[in-house]
Amino acid sequence: MKSSISRSRRAAVAVALGSALALTATACGDDGSGTGGDKGAEGSGKGEIVFWDNNGGVRTDIWKEIIADFEKANPGIKVKYVGIAAKEYQSKVDTAIQGGGLPDVGGVGAAMIAEFSAQNALEPLDDRLAKSSLNGRLNAEFVKSLKAAGGSGDTLYSIPTSANNGVLYYRTDLFQAAGLEAPETWDAFYQAAEKLTNAGRNEFGYTIRGGAGSIAQALDAMYGQSGITSFWNGDKTTVNDPKNVAALEKYAALYKKATPAADVNNDFTKMVAQWDTGKIGMLNHNLGSYQDHVKALGTGKFRGIPQPTGPGGKRVQVSNPVDGLGVFKSSKNKEAAWKFIEFALSHTENSKFNESAGQVPANTEAAQDPWIQKAEPTKLAAAALSDGSTTIVQLPYYLPDWNTISKADNEPNFQKVLLGKMSAKDFLDRLAEQLNEAQADWKQNH
Numbered sequence: 001m002k003s004s005i006s007r008s009r010r011a012a013v014a015v016a017l018g019s020a021l022a023l024t025a026t027a028c029g030d031d032g033s034g035t036g037g038d039k040g041a042e043g044s045g046k047g048e049i050v051f052w053d054n055n056g057g058v059r060t061d062i063w064k065e066i067i068a069d070f071e072k073a074n075p076g077i078k079v080k081y082v083g084i085a086a087k088e089y090q091s092k093v094d095t096a097i098q099g100g101g102l103p104d105v106g107g108v109g110a111a112m113i114a115e116f117s118a119q120n121a122l123e124p125l126d127d128r129l130a131k132s133s134l135n136g137r138l139n140a141e142f143v144k145s146l147k148a149a150g151g152s153g154d155t156l157y158s159i160p161t162s163a164n165n166g167v168l169y170y171r172t173d174l175f176q177a178a179g180l181e182a183p184e185t186w187d188a189f190y191q192a193a194e195k196l197t198n199a200g201r202n203e204f205g206y207t208i209r210g211g212a213g214s215i216a217q218a219l220d221a222m223y224g225q226s227g228i229t230s231f232w233n234g235d236k237t238t239v240n241d242p243k244n245v246a247a248l249e250k251y252a253a254l255y256k257k258a259t260p261a262a263d264v265n266n267d268f269t270k271m272v273a274q275w276d277t278g279k280i281g282m283l284n285h286n287l288g289s290y291q292d293h294v295k296a297l298g299t300g301k302f303r304g305i306p307q308p309t310g311p312g313g314k315r316v317q318v319s320n321p322v323d324g325l326g327v328f329k330s331s332k333n334k335e336a337a338w339k340f341i342e343f344a345l346s347h348t349e350n351s352k353f354n355e356s357a358g359q360v361p362a363n364t365e366a367a368q369d370p371w372i373q374k375a376e377p378t379k380l381a382a383a384a385l386s387d388g389s390t391t392i393v394q395l396p397y398y399l400p401d402w403n404t405i406s407k408a409d410n411e412p413n414f415q416k417v418l419l420g421k422m423s424a425k426d427f428l429d430r431l432a433e434q435l436n437e438a439q440a441d442w443k444q445n446h
Contacts, residue, residue: 039330043334045336046333048079049333050103051079051082053084054112057083062353063353093112104327105325105328108324109322110145110321110324113150113157117150122157123329125159125326126155128338139364141392142163146160151446159324160324161350164286164320164359165317168284168306169275169289171281171297173300173301183308184308185309194258203279203280204280206258207275208254210415211270211271217284220317221284222247224316225243229393232396235443237432239432240431245428248424252418255418264415264418278296278301287359304376317392318393346363351366351369355371360382361382399439400438405431410427413427
């Protein structure tokens with residue numbers, strides 16, 4: 001098991017190396033030789049820095065606006081923007097780590113930190129934050145999540161920009177017509193999924209994610225129903241706890257009974273587009289798709305609420321995807337790169353970014369701005385993260401093999417569960433075996 005994971009990671013790096021030259025020319029973080037000095041330099045705090053956006057295209061316009069604001073406030077610094085699609089970003093950075101050409105600053109989300117920091121590519125930012133105007137003005141839980149993602153829990157490699165919380169979107173008009181209450185509990189969720197389904201009219205209560213990205217959503221549903229609040233019990237994972245097995249069995253059983261058959265292959269893009277046709281009652285996705293739903297349905301036909309509550313009225317969610325900005329260690333102008341991060345995380349700019357993205361701001365002052373009160377899903381998500389109503393189960397992003405295990409190795413197996421070709425117990429037992437082995441390996445080497 002372990003050897004296959006290692007082989008797949010080595011193969012991914014080899015493929016990434018094949019396109020190294022394509023990005024080297026766009027960056028000034030080092031000389032592109034791969035020997036340009038991993039330590040980098042503080043630099044003059046002026047000149048040009050290169051910024052890689054980890055959600056290029058989707059966030060390009062707002063980042064260019066923030067960059068223009070920054071350059072106006074810092075006339076001695078120019079920022080070269082490079083937008084990279086989210087699905088390509090991690091492999092592009094891996095390529096540049098191996099072959100040279102890293103930027104000065106770039107997007108570093110929770111799921112990326114272990115991979116990049118294990119290759120000594122990221123600058124620790126604790127001391128810079130402690131001396132910064134941002135100190136004490138960032139959401140403490142977001143900071144905690146990014147530290148945990150690094151593995152040690154005591155080193156910060158990325159400054160949080162936002163949290164893209166999981167949301168349960170539901171059609172208020174369909175619920176009202178069916179005489180259903182808001183799906184605020186898992187019991188109400190399952191009742192609605194069944195009642196809103198009429199396959200003969202191509203109407204379904206729910207759309208389930210069976211394609212790329214399915215594992216995190218399945219884990220969210222599992223832990224939300226079981227009420228288990230930790231991913232680990234000692235050195236063993238809780239994913240195959242009997243309560244989680246029962247929860248996954250119930251969740252997976254929705255497929256083709258209360259969901260479209262196409263869901264087995266649907267990634268988030270297809271799932272969101274399918275829901276926006278107006279024939280499906282509920283959708284689990286994050287805050288990032290809110291504006292898509294507004295464009296398709298208007299604001300009067302749907303709501304986005306925090307995930308349903310489970311046993312005893314508790315809400316348990318797996319760790320929300322926290323995004324952030326990091327300084328790459330090879331940068332020759334770390335001072336200017338840090339200035340850019342400080343500026344982007346300031347009250348005004350972080351508010352501007354998250355209003356555009358529809359996400360929860362990391363800057364606590366930005367999180368109080370009026371626009372949040374008008375965007376109900378973001379407002380409710382922000383409240384759920386800060387009012388003590390939600391327990392977060394931290395996913396083990398720090399494991400170097402986490403992405404391989406949660407994507408390439410197990411997304412096909414989850415499809416088998418949906419299709420009835422593998423039991424939920426067998427699926428979770430296999431997943432647990434891989435996770436326990438990866439955890440043991442990580443502990444041995446740290």
